Amino acid sequence: RNMLELCPLGQQHRPDALDNLAGALFIRFTQWGNIDDMDESIHLDREAISLCPEGHPDRDTYLNNLAYSLKNRFDHQGKPNDLDEAIFLYEEALQSVGFKSDFLLDNLGGSLIARFNKCGNIDDITRAISLRREALTLRPPGHLHRDTTLNNLALAL
16 A cells, blocks of 8 residues: 555556555455455556556556456355456457467456356357367467366366
8 A cells, every 4th residue: 555655646657556456455355355355456456447548558467457356256246247347358358468368368268157157158158168278279288377278178168
């Protein structure tokens, strides 16, 4: 929080400071389970995104982080709007990044699987499998996260 005081509104590093604090609150949520931490994390990432116009080099990262938090809040509270927004944000991040991101593809796939499990729409699971297969192509043998992607794809199948 002290970092935010050093990065007032209009300062170029404020979005990073907001995202870093959001990440710390997310971690604290995972450790202690206080939903207020998750809610504040989401609020801070929304603010970080609002300060980054389209084309900003870190916008996709902030979109991913917000989507990840919304997906986790959905897992905790079961609010479908959180999951739908997470999916929308992952898609926006993929469009804004300008290249295929294995993490974004895998994360979007995970959110689509969650929605399939909740709603049963076959299009969601079909797309999730496709996205995770695409993520796997970006993680060739020897890649640090290939095993995770293989596991995620297997779970989707």
